[in-house]
Amino acid sequence: MNLSVEISNYPLSEDYIPAIKSFIERLNQHDNLTVITNTMSTQIFGEYDYLMQVLSAEMKKSYEQFGKNIFVCKFINADLTPSQ
Template identity: 65%
Template sequence: MKISVEISKYPLHQEYIPFIKDFIERLNQHPELKVMTNSMSTQVFGDYDVVMSVLQKNMKASFEAYGKIVFVCKFISGDLSV
């Protein structure tokens, strides 16, 4: 099953841009995912189990590395990238 996710990350820090860039760079290390970024959010497309596993791992890593962060996500079944 395919899934599309729109995700926005809001680190609760003054210097927030490096935290956001780090998260996006880690998502882009997975060639099995299609990752599209704009100034408002990042969209991730791929197999449901792969997308969820990658998001889980990287969201946890962000919490552990940077502390308080807000993630806002929308999950839609199907691949809306096409």
């Protein structure tokens, strides 16, 4: 099953940009995912189990490295990757 996720990261610190950039850079290192970033959110597309494992691991790294972060997500069990 494929999954599409829209996620926004809100680090609870004054220096929030490094935390957001780090999270997005780590997501982009996973070749089996399609990651599209805009000014308001990041969209991630891939196989359900793999994508959820990646999100879990990368969110945990964000918490460990940068402290308190809020993640706001939308999930749909379909491949909504925009056509290129």
